[in-house]
Amino acid sequence: MxxxxxxxxxxxxxxxxxxxxxxxxxxxxxxxxxxxxxxxxxxxxxxxxxxxxxxxxxxxxxxxxxxxxAPLDELAGWLERLTRPSGWEHRFDALETEVYRTRRERRRAAGQQSSEEEIA
Known part of the structure; x- marks a missing residue:
């Protein structure tokens, strides 16, 4: 190579x-x-x-x-491994999604709690 x-x-x-x-x-x-x-x-x-x-x-x-x-195939394979996203990238995307979902749920819960306090 x-x-x-x-x-x-x-x-x-x-x-x-x-x-x-x-x-x-x-x-x-x-x-x-x-x-x-x-x-x-x-x-x-x-x-x-x-x-x-x-x-x-x-x-x-x-x-x-x-x-x-044919000799370019090995080099092309190496370049593909270098440029393709790693497994970690997908995991970080999933973590980011979960963080945003949790924040949204906490905001909703906080909003409902303040609405209940106003009614009481």
Whole structure:
């Protein structure tokens, strides 16, 4: 998971992954999209490949890259656990509801008691 998180930490690599989401691309097609050198794009592709996020195949003299989403599943699961409400949050909501209900009942009881005292 650390290697995947490190690979997607760079905005160029994230953009490459988004490009590949729409289908396979050659290294040249990917490099043409960026204002950085081809060797720099090649290094980004190597990082993505080593993290298991892309696979490459030879097509003649070209390298064609495709997205591999499986390594993102573990990271996505961890992020979900991080962002989903904990069990405590639901318990605190229930406690808050009970506090408000108790206060309301006490106010009603106090109001009825003062009405009874006025009548007597």
């Amino acid at each position: 650390d290697e995947v998180a490190g690979a997607i930490a760079d905005p160029v690599r994230r953009e490459i992954l988004l490009m590949l989401r729409d289908g396979s691309r050659s290294a040249g097609q990917i490099a043409d999209r960026f204002a950085i050198s081809r060797p720099a794009v090649s290094r980004h592709l190597r990082v993505l490949r080593e993290a298991g996020l892309v696979r490459d195949t030879a097509d003649g003299r070209r390298r064609v890259y495709a997205l591999v989403t």
